Amino acid sequence: MTQAPTAPAAPVAAVRIRRSTRTSRWALGPTAIILIVLGYLPYGTGQGTTSMLVDFFILLTLGVTWNMLAGYAGLVSVGQQAYIGIGAYGVLWLAQHGVEPFLALPIAAVACAVLAVPISFLVFRLRGGYFAIGTWVVAEVLALFTIRDSALGGGTGTNVPGLGGFDPVVLGAYTYWAALAVAVISLVGSYFLLRTRVGLALTAVRDDETAARNVGVRVSRAKRIVYLAAAVGAGGAGALLAISQLNVEPHNVYGVQWSAYMIFVVLIGGIGTLEGPILGTIVFFVLQRTLASEGAWYLIIVGSVAVVMAVWVRKGLWGIAERFGLRLFPTGYHVTDTTR
Amino acid sequence: MNWINAIAQGLLLGGLYALFACGLSLLFGVVGIINLAHGDLAVLGGYVAVAILPSVHTNALWALLFVPPIFGAFGYVSQRTLLQRSLENGPLTTLLVTFGLSVVLQNALLEGFSADSHSLSIGKLATQALRINSQLSISYLRFGILVVAVVVLAGVQLLLARTSVGRQIRAVADDNEAAAISGVNTRHIAGIATGIAFVTVAIAGLANGMYSQFTPTSGSSLLLFAFEAVIIGGLGSLWGTLAGGCVLGLAGTIGAQIDSTMGTLIPHLVFLAVLAVRPSGFFPARAPA
Numbered sequence: 001m002t003q004a005p006t007a008p009a010a011p012v013a014a015v016r017i018r019r020s021t022r023t024s025r026w027a028l029g030p031t032a033i034i035l036i037v038l039g040y041l042p043y044g045t046g047q048g049t050t051s052m053l054v055d056f057f058i059l060l061t062l063g064v065t066w067n068m069l070a071g072y073a074g075l076v077s078v079g080q081q082a083y084i085g086i087g088a089y090g091v092l093w094l095a096q097h098g099v100e101p102f103l104a105l106p107i108a109a110v111a112c113a114v115l116a117v118p119i120s121f122l123v124f125r126l127r128g129g130y131f132a133i134g135t136w137v138v139a140e141v142l143a144l145f146t147i148r149d150s151a152l153g154g155g156t157g158t159n160v161p162g163l164g165g166f167d168p169v170v171l172g173a174y175t176y177w178a179a180l181a182v183a184v185i186s187l188v189g190s191y192f193l194l195r196t197r198v199g200l201a202l203t204a205v206r207d208d209e210t211a212a213r214n215v216g217v218r219v220s221r222a223k224r225i226v227y228l229a230a231a232v233g234a235g236g237a238g239a240l241l242a243i244s245q246l247n248v249e250p251h252n253v254y255g256v257q258w259s260a261y262m263i264f265v266v267l268i269g270g271i272g273t274l275e276g277p278i279l280g281t282i283v284f285f286v287l288q289r290t291l292a293s294e295g296a297w298y299l300i301i302v303g304s305v306a307v308v309m310a311v312w313v314r315k316g317l318w319g320i321a322e323r324f325g326l327r328l329f330p331t332g333y334h335v336t337d338t339t340r
Numbered sequence: 341m342n343w344i345n346a347i348a349q350g351l352l353l354g355g356l357y358a359l360f361a362c363g364l365s366l367l368f369g370v371v372g373i374i375n376l377a378h379g380d381l382a383v384l385g386g387y388v389a390v391a392i393l394p395s396v397h398t399n400a401l402w403a404l405l406f407v408p409p410i411f412g413a414f415g416y417v418s419q420r421t422l423l424q425r426s427l428e429n430g431p432l433t434t435l436l437v438t439f440g441l442s443v444v445l446q447n448a449l450l451e452g453f454s455a456d457s458h459s460l461s462i463g464k465l466a467t468q469a470l471r472i473n474s475q476l477s478i479s480y481l482r483f484g485i486l487v488v489a490v491v492v493l494a495g496v497q498l499l500l501a502r503t504s505v506g507r508q509i510r511a512v513a514d515d516n517e518a519a520a521i522s523g524v525n526t527r528h529i530a531g532i533a534t535g536i537a538f539v540t541v542a543i544a545g546l547a548n549g550m551y552s553q554f555t556p557t558s559g560s561s562l563l564l565f566a567f568e569a570v571i572i573g574g575l576g577s578l579w580g581t582l583a584g585g586c587v588l589g590l591a592g593t594i595g596a597q598i599d600s601t602m603g604t605l606i607p608h609l610v611f612l613a614v615l616a617v618r619p620s621g622f623f624p625a626r627a628p629a
Contacts, residue, residue: 078376100610122612125619126571129374129435133567134615139609140564239628260443263436296447303444306583310436311426 038180042173052178054244056285057179058237061186063265063277065233068190070263071272072202073226076128076261079135080234081117081118082142083112087238091249095162096151102178105239109182112235115230121229124220136256143254157249160242175244182236191274193229198222201312232323267306270316279318314316314329342475343597350593352478354586355486356547360566361573361581362493363540369576370513370533372481373423373434377442378541378566379559380449385411385483385545387449390458400460400550408542415538416531423534424527437589440560459548471629485547489585492540509533561604568611574621583623 042050062080069075095101119138126134130155147155163171193199201222204212213219242248261284269280284302291298309316375381388410396402426437428537462481469477478601498505511519513613522527525600548554565588573584588607595606614621 005592012508070432074380074432076432078439122616125615128431129368129376130567132374132376132435134571135562136560137564137568138613140561141605141608144608148605257443260439263439267436267440296450300444300451303440303447307422307437307440307444308593310440311422311429311431314429315434317522 010162010241016106037186042176043296047169050172051244054175054179054240056281057183058240058244058328059265059285060183060262060278060281061233061237061240062262063269063281064186064274065230065237066182066262067266067271067274067277068091068194068233071276072194072206073223074202074206075223075227076132077135077227077230078132078256079123079137079139079264080230080262081256081258082135082139083116083231083234083256084238084258085142085146085250086112086115087235087240088242088248088253089152089238090235090237091242092158092160095160099162101160101162101243102174104187105178105182105236105243108239109235110234111237112231116228116231117224124128124227125225128278139256143250146254147250153248153250157247157252159191159247163246165245175240177281178243179240181256182233182240184322186233186236187274187278189229193226194274198225202226223270260303264302264306266316267309268302268316270318270322271313272315273318273322275321276316276318279321280316283317327339343594345476346593346597348476348478349482350590351586352482353592354569354582355482355489355589356471356544357565357569358582358585359485359489359492359547360562361585362496362578363537363544364488364563364566365581366496366540366578367534367537368570369619370415370509371419371423371530372397372427372431372526373438374431374509375437375537376435376484376563377445377559378438379449379561380442380445380561381411381541381559382443382545382548382562383540383554383556383559384449384459385542386460386549387453387556388542389546389549390453393460398460398463399513400459400546401465403460403546404543407546408539411538412535412540415541416535419531419534420527420536421423424530426466442563446556446559453556455555457553458549459553460546462550462565466550467525482549485551486551488543488547489582491545493582496536496540497578505529505532510514525550568607568618570621571619572611572614572621574624575622577623580621580623584621 038053041053062084065078066077069077069080087108090103090111091104094104094107099107123131123134123138138236152158166174194202200214201217201219204217205219205222210221238253241253262288265280265284266277267280268283269278270276287302287305288298291301314318315322360378360382364375367373367375367378372587385407388407389400392406393400393403418523421432422437426433466481467479468481469479470483471477480573498506500510508519508524509532511524512526512533516526518530563564569581569584569588571584572587573580573582587610591607591610592603596603598606
C-alpha cells in the first residue's frame, strides 16, 4: 500500500502491484462477523465456553508469534517460555504492588520486550540449532532466578492478588475479552509487521541471506525486531495465563512444554504463513480436548503428527489449502502485467 | 564437603558431561544435525538397560555390552530414514523433527515406565571409594566414568584421524558434494557417523544411570549441559569439550558448596558469561568433529 517499490526498468503503467488477493478481500467480511460474534460471546454463553476459549487464545497467540520467529525470521527458539514466565510473574509482581491485574497485563508484556533486548544480544551470537538451545538455557536461568524469590512464591508459586474482588462471571468475561484482545493484537500486529520493510527484509534473508546483506538489508535489525515482538506476544500470553488460572506456578509457566505446543501448532498448521497457526491451533486444540483422557498418549500422537508434517508435509495443512489459491492474509506483493 | 573435595568431584563430574557432549558435537560436526532429542536418547539408553537387564545379569555394567550396539544400529537406521529426509528439507527441519522426537520419547517413556525414578545398580562398586585423606575420597565409579569419557573421546578422535572410515567422515563433514564426487557413499557415511554418535549417547546414558537416578523427563537438563560443554570448550574440539565439561562440573559443585540451591544455576551462568565474553569458546578447533 504505502511503500510499493519503485519499479526498476519496466514502465510503471504496465504493471499493477497488488498486496491483496480476491479471497483476502472476500475474507474481510466474514472475519469482521467472526470478531463481532466472539466479542459478544460472554453475553450469550456460559463460563465453560469462554474459559475454554481463553486457553485457545493463549495457544493462538503463542503459535502466531512463534511462527513469526521461526517461519519468517528463521529463528527457531525453544525458549519462548522465558517470556511466558516473565509475563506471568510480571502480572503477579505488579498485582502484589497494587496494580490492577488487567492493567498489569500490557505492562508485563512490554517489560518482556525490554528484557528481550539484552537477551537478544546474547543469544543472537548463536546460530541455528545452537540458538535454539541457547534460548532454552536463558529460560532455565530465568526460572531458577524466579524460584529463589520467596515473595513470588518460591518453587511452588502463589496466588495473584487483586482478582478476588471481582464477581466470578464478570472476571470470566473480562479475562475472555483480554485474551481475545491479545490474540487479535498479535495476529493483526504480525500481519502488519510482516508487510513493512521488516517483512520484506526477512523475505530477502529467507531467499538468500548473503545477497540480502550485500544489497544493504539490515538483517540483524530485522531479526531483532521480530524477536522483541515475539517476546511481547509470549509475555502477553503468560500474563493471561496468570490471570486466567488466578495463580502462578513456576514449573508450569517456565515449562518447555509451551515450546512444544507452539512448534506443534505451527508445524501442523503450516510454517511461514499467517493462516497456518490459526488452523494449527484449531487442530491442536481439538486433539488436546479429545485425547486429554489418554494421558501421555496425546503428546505422543501430536508429536508424531508434527514430525511427520515437518518431514513429509512441509507446508502443513494450510499448504494444502494454498494449492487451491486460498490466501486470507497476504503479506507479499502480487505483480500482474496489465499490458496483456 | 570441603573445597578440595568440591573441586575433585567437579572435575570428575566433567567427565560425564563431556561424555554427553561428545555425541552432540559429533552429530553436528559431521552430519549437521543439532539433536534436540540428545538427552532423551541418553535417558532411553538407561531405560533399555532397565528393561533388558533383569534377563541378563544383576550388575548394570553388563548393559555396556548390549545397549551401545543396539543404539549404534538404531542411529544408523534413523539417519538413513527419518533424519536424512529431514536434512534435505533444510537445517531448521531437523531441529523441529528432533524436538518433536524428544517430546514423543519423553511421553512414551512416561507411558511405559511411569514418572518414578529409576537407577542402574552396579553392586558394591557404587559405594566404594579411594580414600585419600579424611576429607577427600574419590569414588571408583566417578573416576571410572571420567576414564571412560577420556577413552571414548580419544577413540572417536583416533577413529576420525586414522581410519579409512574416519577419513570419509571428515570428507563428508568438509564438503558433502565433493566427497560424493570422489566416490564416497555420503549417506552411508552419515549413517555410520550417526551410529557412532548414538553409541556414545548410550554409554553416556548408562553412565548417568549408574551415577544418579533418572526419570523420563531428565533428558532436557542433560541436553543443556552437553550443549554448554560444547560451546564453552569451543565448537569442533573434542578435548575442548572435555575441558568445557570440567568447567561446568566445577561450577556445579563449587556453586553447591556456596549454597545448595545454586548447583544448577551457577553452571548456566558460567555458560552465559562465556557466551558474552568469548562466544567461540576456549579451544575452538578447525578440525571436524
